[in-house]
Amino acid sequence: MRLTERYSKETGREYALRMLKDNIIHLDLVPGKLLSENELSSEMNLSRTPVREALIELSKVKIVEIYPQKGSAVALIDYNLVEEARFMRNVLECAVVELACKTAGEDAVRELKDNVKLQEFYLENRSPEQLLKLDDEFHRLLFHITGKDQVYQLMDSITIHFDRIRSMSLIAVKDLKTVSDHQAIVEAIAAKDGDLAKELMDKHLSRYKIDEEALRREYPGYFL
Amino acid sequence: MRLTERYSKETGREYALRMLKDNIIHLDLVPGKLLSENELSSEMNLSRTPVREALIELSKVKIVEIYPQKGSAVALIDYNLVEEARFMRNVLECAVVELACKTAGEDAVRELKDNVKLQEFYLENRSPEQLLKLDDEFHRLLFHITGKDQVYQLMDSITIHFDRIRSMSLIAVKDLKTVSDHQAIVEAIAAKDGDLAKELMDKHLSRYKIDEEALRREYPGYFL
């Protein structure tokens, strides 16, 4: 378990949640790994209570399994759940981008354009970390400007299944195409072309498809 | 706060959650009502811990607000959140019913038909409670047969905003149309007509639209 510093205003529960998610996504806590509330809490210098609350939250999206009176574990990879996350994201993002075409004003479009401009900058400067952050931010922005923050938050909670296998997949996302996808989407929104925007988004998200069988071969034992 | 019996296998946390949701939906805990963990726990004959865990879960979908070190309250009605719930449901249900047209086998169609048959029975026998239950079950089934149970569960968690104002609205759902809507949807699925199914679902869900202004007039003070 890799730990980073606790933010100053962060509660114990938020810290535990952040640490657990990070470690699960980056496979420092591998699928199937047994989790003990006691062990985790002493590792993080917390009591069981905040750790337990974090585990309960993670179990809601089935990334952690809790067996009452027996133990807890990082969930094995259930490919159907990954597919659910992909499906949900695809459906909602397409609907939101279509909605954005109808409702987005000048300010919103400018915000999106600013974001993409920054992406171009970090693409040239080879800063994949910043780029990933801006990518997430771009999609979050689309939900925000259409007033669907809560929907985003719910969708985001299940996305961890997808994030985990993305981090397993060695194939990096082709950043160049990603950024130009974003550019095209913003242009479609500015032009208020809903059908085009939806189509572009669908194509964009399809780039993240990951070969299940290859992963299964490389990491047997991580799968359900 | 109205309490019903605790199920035998139910944990304290699950019981607290069920009670809180029921009372919020049926306005026994009105919007804006201050909640005290101590008060709630003694009312439910539990300690603070399981009650607190339930409140945290409800705060995730913003139906309960927790102000650290100050207090908690049932959230006022935020119409934008209601709209988010409606939007999310509409988008996902339409996508799922379309998917069902592609993937549903004979067994799945039979399950749906059985459900609708029961709806017809309870419609004739004027049993609105059973009918409501079957209505929920019908929609849950659509997600189940397409392998999207987790998506349903997440969607369902935000639906409470919608359920609350539905219970405020005196206008009962026209059960007759509801049942015939369901019939038509099942037929479209059996005929594998995705476009029709989607259109029918959209029309079906639009029946639940509620007049915001009328509610605002009737219940000022419940709104944000």
Place this chain on the structure above:
DNA sequence: AACAATGTACTTGTATACTAGTGCTTGACA
């Protein structure tokens, strides 16, 4: 040796005690 019962060491679930932060009340003082 085979097997059954029991003890033990774990787990999560719940209750309770303590910490720290908020806001209001109350009272002293100018």
Place this chain on the structure above:
DNA sequence: TGTCAAGCACTAGTATACAAGTACATTGTT
């Protein structure tokens, strides 16, 4: 009378103690 400050009564956040259930090892018996 007005103002400010100390204290009190509440809150949620956290730590710890205890309860209840599970799995496994160990021991005693046949």
